[in-house]
Amino acid sequence: MALKTLTTNKKDKIFAQKIEEQSRKCVLCNMPFEKTMVWNESCCFDHLNDKRTENEDSNLAIVHRECNLMKRYNVDYKVRALDWKKHLESQISLSQCEGEKKADTHKQIDPDELDEGNINLIVNKLAKSQLEELLPENSKDQIPYSRILNNIHYLLIKQTGGRGSEQASRRALNNLVKSEYSDYELKKLGRGNKVIQRRI
Structure with missing residues (x-):
């Protein structure tokens, strides 16, 4: 079950993983992040489908703060966010299939x-x-x-x-x-x- 709020503890835990997953780029504007960046300064976590109670990894991305604000009115950003969510969901499904396949092969x-x-x-x-x-x-x-x-x-x-x-x-x-x-x-x-x- 998803947490209703995205806690600071979870943000700290997944920040580095998300940055690498995104090749150190904002998924909305596709521009790189600064090298010496922390999540509470120039960037923030974005709920890709705009539902703030859905805190699964597949619904979270790191974005520039200004991009996060612009997304409310920018249709292109909303589309990119949902495309990235689909990408994350497909990666999770692929990992699960490979895990099941490996377990089945070695049983x-x-x-x-x-x-x-x-x-x-x-x-x-x-x-x-x-x-x-x-x-x-x-x-x-x-x-x-x-x-x-x-x-x-x-x-x-x-x-x-x-x-x-x-x-x-x-x-x-x-x-x-x-x-x-x-x-x-x-x-x-x-x-x-x-x-x-x-x-x-």
Whole structure:
């Protein structure tokens, strides 16, 4: 439940986080803040939807004091404020989804309930998760094949109580990097030196 008033304690607590989140710029005028600034001098907290009782992080931003006053009459500022609120809400939703996904990927499973089909599903999910985690969209990194394989095999053993083989891990990883339709590709950099990268 949201606090009815935005306390000084909360302002102090989230000020630095908000400034960095906004790249040290006012979300209303898009102009930078002064370097040696504190929230009660040249800037203040703004309730993005103008509802002062809604003090969730997704409804708060740091703005110049004069911008905060102008927002009451400036339609562009109101639109920018609501756009920023949507951005913050989408970031929070994304973080929650990633947290749930990570928890689901690393959870322990009762080995007695596993058969070969279940193990295949688990190892395929782990391989996909490792590739997405280590090589996110637009990444130009090259990750050693052996590193990703070892990660998958370790997580498989951990989740299945030792029931997963390295061969199953290798097969799952190869399925995701050797297809021409995959977002990932296997590249050889020399004898015995293989890396995985995002497909260009």
